[in-house]
Amino acid sequence: MTTRTLQFKIYRYDPDQDQKPYMQDIAVDVDATDRKLLDAMVKLKAVDDSIAFRRSCREGVCGSDALNINGRNGLACLADLASFPDGKPIVLRPLPGLPVIRDLIVDMTQFFKQYHSIKPYLINNDPPPERERLQSPEDREELNGLYECILCACCSTSCPSFWWNPDKFVGPAGLLAAYRFIADTRDQATNERLDNLEDPYRLFRCHTIMNCVDVCPKGLNPTKAIGKIKDMMVKRAI
Amino acid sequence: MSHKVTVRKFDAVIVGAGGAGLRAAIQLSEAGLKTAVLTKVFPTRSHTVAAQGGVAASLGNSEEDHWHWHMYDTVKGSDWLGDQDAIEFMCRKANECVIELEHYGMPFDRLDNGRIYQRPFGGHMSNFGEKPVRRSCAAADRTGHAMLHAMYQRNVKVNTQFFVEWMALDLIRDAEGEVLGVTAMEMETGEIHAFHAKATIFATGGAGRIYYSSTNAFINTGDGVGIAARAGIPLEDMEFWQFHPTGVAGAGVLITEGVRGEGGILRNSAGERFMERYAPNAKDLASRDVVSRAMVTEINEGRGCGPNRDFVLLDITHLPPETIMKRLPGIHEIALQFAGVDALKEPIPVVPTCHYQMGGIPTNYLGQVVVPGKRSQNEIVPGFYAAGECACASVHGANRLGTNSLLDLLVFGKSAGETAVEQLKNSPKAHKPLPEDAFAATLARLNRLDTQKGGANVHETRLEMQRTMQKHAGVFRFADLLKDGVQKILAVQKDVQRTEIKDKSKVFNTARIEALELDNLIEVAVATMVSAEARKESRGAHVRDDAPDTPEHPNGRDDTNWLKHTLWYKDGNRLDYKSVTLRPMSVETIALKKRAY
Numbered sequence: 001m002t003t004r005t006l007q008f009k010i011y012r013y014d015p016d017q018d019q020k021p022y023m024q025d026i027a028v029d030v031d032a033t034d035r036k037l038l039d040a041m042v043k044l045k046a047v048d049d050s051i052a053f054r055r056s057c058r059e060g061v062c063g064s065d066a067l068n069i070n071g072r073n074g075l076a077c078l079a080d081l082a083s084f085p086d087g088k089p090i091v092l093r094p095l096p097g098l099p100v101i102r103d104l105i106v107d108m109t110q111f112f113k114q115y116h117s118i119k120p121y122l123i124n125n126d127p128p129p130e131r132e133r134l135q136s137p138e139d140r141e142e143l144n145g146l147y148e149c150i151l152c153a154c155c156s157t158s159c160p161s162f163w164w165n166p167d168k169f170v171g172p173a174g175l176l177a178a179y180r181f182i183a184d185t186r187d188q189a190t191n192e193r194l195d196n197l198e199d200p201y202r203l204f205r206c207h208t209i210m211n212c213v214d215v216c217p218k219g220l221n222p223t224k225a226i227g228k229i230k231d232m233m234v235k236r237a238i
Numbered sequence: 239m240s241h242k243v244t245v246r247k248f249d250a251v252i253v254g255a256g257g258a259g260l261r262a263a264i265q266l267s268e269a270g271l272k273t274a275v276l277t278k279v280f281p282t283r284s285h286t287v288a289a290q291g292g293v294a295a296s297l298g299n300s301e302e303d304h305w306h307w308h309m310y311d312t313v314k315g316s317d318w319l320g321d322q323d324a325i326e327f328m329c330r331k332a333n334e335c336v337i338e339l340e341h342y343g344m345p346f347d348r349l350d351n352g353r354i355y356q357r358p359f360g361g362h363m364s365n366f367g368e369k370p371v372r373r374s375c376a377a378a379d380r381t382g383h384a385m386l387h388a389m390y391q392r393n394v395k396v397n398t399q400f401f402v403e404w405m406a407l408d409l410i411r412d413a414e415g416e417v418l419g420v421t422a423m424e425m426e427t428g429e430i431h432a433f434h435a436k437a438t439i440f441a442t443g444g445a446g447r448i449y450y451s452s453t454n455a456f457i458n459t460g461d462g463v464g465i466a467a468r469a470g471i472p473l474e475d476m477e478f479w480q481f482h483p484t485g486v487a488g489a490g491v492l493i494t495e496g497v498r499g500e501g502g503i504l505r506n507s508a509g510e511r512f513m514e515r516y517a518p519n520a521k522d523l524a525s526r527d528v529v530s531r532a533m534v535t536e537i538n539e540g541r542g543c544g545p546n547r548d549f550v551l552l553d554i555t556h557l558p559p560e561t562i563m564k565r566l567p568g569i570h571e572i573a574l575q576f577a578g579v580d581a582l583k584e585p586i587p588v589v590p591t592c593h594y595q596m597g598g599i600p601t602n603y604l605g606q607v608v609v610p611g612k613r614s615q616n617e618i619v620p621g622f623y624a625a626g627e628c629a630c631a632s633v634h635g636a637n638r639l640g641t642n643s644l645l646d647l648l649v650f651g652k653s654a655g656e657t658a659v660e661q662l663k664n665s666p667k668a669h670k671p672l673p674e675d676a677f678a679a680t681l682a683r684l685n686r687l688d689t690q691k692g693g694a695n696v697h698e699t700r701l702e703m704q705r706t707m708q709k710h711a712g713v714f715r716f717a718d719l720l721k722d723g724v725q726k727i728l729a730v731q732k733d734v735q736r737t738e739i740k741d742k743s744k745v746f747n748t749a750r751i752e753a754l755e756l757d758n759l760i761e762v763a764v765a766t767m768v769s770a771e772a773r774k775e776s777r778g779a780h781v782r783d784d785a786p787d788t789p790e791h792p793n794g795r796d797d798t799n800w801l802k803h804t805l806w807y808k809d810g811n812r813l814d815y816k817s818v819t820l821r822p823m824s825v826e827t828i829a830l831k832k833r834a835y
Binding site for chain 2: 050060103108133135137139143181
């Protein structure tokens with residue numbers, strides 16, 4: 001089987017042992033069965049068991065293994081090894097803008113705090129009917145491109161507005177979720193949801209830089225959803 | 239390093255925040271009980287997220303359907319090893335549980351009349367096995383993702399208290415056998431805590447990572463099952479593992495049966511729709527064990543595809559592109575990512591891949607853990623509950639039907655939660671005291687790992703286990719391979735007892751976590767091999783070369799000697815058996831007959 005040696009530069013920091021972070025140079029042999037970056041990282045861990053990273057489903061639906069790969073956020077399990085050129089090391093860093101717990105593992109508290117702040121659940125105060133609440137296929141279609149978010153944080157941690165104000169700006173992932181409920185015909189809290197976002201930071205710090213769209217591993221478009229919320233704000237004001 | 243144990247008190251502790259754990263948590267939080275939900279990963283990273291095709295419920299949105307037909311299919315699918323009381327309970331509760339999910343906000347696909355969209359699925363038939371019925375309620379091919387997120391969101395609404403990235407280590411039981419909580423490690427700090435609780439609910443998922451080729455996530459290491467086995471609880475029917483027909487060849491990633499539900503066809507190297515020969519009625523929508531064996535037979539007889547003739551093809555190129563992009567968008571993405579194939583234009587290479595653990599911690603349909611005792615074969619273990627893939631209710635018996643796993647975790651997650659709420663209402667205010675040696679097992683395990691010198695490498699030991707399981711307990715089983723397999727897996731177990739890690743850090747030590755996970759995996763692997771070697775018949779997913787199809791034993795099934803549940807005990811590596819519950823709750827027994835599709 002043809003093997004290939006991959007060179008890595010990996011951000012390392014263990015607060016238990018290290019004074020400060022450093023970049024580790026390390027190489028690993030991969031073969032034809034190793035298709036994705038995560039496959040190579042699992043082999044790396046067999047060489048050096050102290051490299052810490054999160055991973056679970058290895059198929060791009062759980063959102064665990066978001067990293068900064070050669071300067072760009074993405075999921076290790078979806079990054080093709082074949083796309084990395086020979087002779088140049090693959091540079092792996094933790095997602096930018098969040099505190100590092102260890103190596104490639106970041107503290108996502110702030111990210112989830114913002115997600116929770118938009119009340120990410122259906123609000124409908126009518127007594128629940130015996131059967132399902134009806135929704136037309138067209139109305140259901142409005143949720144496509146919204147509900148598929150995997151909360152990997154690639155988007156929010158590539159957004160300069162989120163870097164500057166992670167405590168005040170909801171960020172693209174949270175805003176996408178906010179619009180997912182606004183767009184749901186079964187949800188009755190549209191006004192309350194818009195009120196919740198009406199402030200100089202929570203929504204309006206989005207300056208349509210569109211890094212979020214660029215990096216989303218699921219091909220979603222938070223900027224478009226944010227634009228729709230902004231439109232609704234404007235319409236409601238006049 | 240030496241470990242201190244901090245004790246925390248809760249009414250209830252739930253271990254695992256996948257579908258079953260989240261569903262149980264909703265019950266407890268809504269009842270206002272002080273509940274801790276421990277989870278190794280952020281809840282939406284749990285493996286329920288990867289379920290694709292749907293959840294079964296006889297809503298009858300597209301055509302007539304009935305829970306009794308669903309029950310019949312499930313009993314037949316289980317090859318009569320499922321307990322008929324639990325199966326009736328599940329099928330009757332299905333509609334209620336699915337409707338609840340819809341009310342929580344789950345974005346199901348819709349029919350023109352606004353009702354939940356339903357698609358056909360393997361083994362689900364109308365009118366007691368007549369012809370395929372649309373019973374699988376789906377959100378495109380992302381049903382598990384939509385469901386898991388909807389249930390996490392509901393838990394946010396009802397203020398459930400999560401302990402995210404906490405790994406449960408061992409069960410705490412007192413001298414009477416009552417369960418009083420768990421020990422757990424906070425992964426970020428490496429600190430050890432004890433969760434002292436009146437009710438402990440395990441919802442830790444399956445252990446599909448005992449096999450080399452698996453659709454399962456890395457986290458599916460059978461933690462609850464291993465913990466229970468170490469605490470003296472027997473494991474039920476562990477020889478029964480589902481090999482899903484359509485894992486992407488080489489990568490193992492799941493391709494939903496919903497693809498065949500939408501009209502996809504399996505083809506061999508001659509382009510033949512070979513399932514017509516194996517299941518003339520249900521064809522590609524026969525039960526999973528039947529389809530997987532047909533595929534392996536095709537490959538073994540030289541009709542596989544590719545340079546090594548080692549896979550078959552799943553063809554959807556005849557379906558309208560709009561159907562594929564609307565109903566199967568995730569599959570299109572997976573085929574591109576993991577097979578390098580545009581499924582609109584080319585078939586997808588697939589092979590049977592380990593997918594689901596039918597056995598587990600024995601429970602009744604109320605979610606209570608039950609073990610043989612002096613008075614009955616199903617005595618309740620006080621304070622202990624289990625639901626979802628880690629549990630064995632037993633509704634799947636020897637083979638699970640597609641879409642019944644999401645249903646299982648909803649129905650029994652809810653049921654375990656409800657039963658625990660009842661128990662807590664009637665229990666004394668004070669917690670029963672913890673025994674003096676409550677943390678001994680955990681501390682011994684951690685200290686052994688911290689100080690091990692010249693031990694076995696975790697990565698290599700795990701690989702050895704996975705290769706052993708793959709070779710010796712696969713889709714088809716052979717008496718001599720099983721016999722060898724028992725010796726081999728016991729040898730691997732010896733290595734697991736002396737694993738060594740180089741990383742000694744306290745902070746998010748993933749090497750330590752993997753070593754502790756391997757302690758759980760190996761219990762499941764040994765239970766599987768020993769139980770499989772002992773069961774001298776073919777039934778459901780367990781098919782042996784020395785138990786072939788004969789007139790006396792159709793399909794190799796031997797009801798005279800083997801219509802019984804296996805119970806494996808870690809202590810002494812011992813086997814016991816208990817009878818199958820053939821009497822349902824309200825309807826007549828679905829009588830034994832030969833299984834054909």
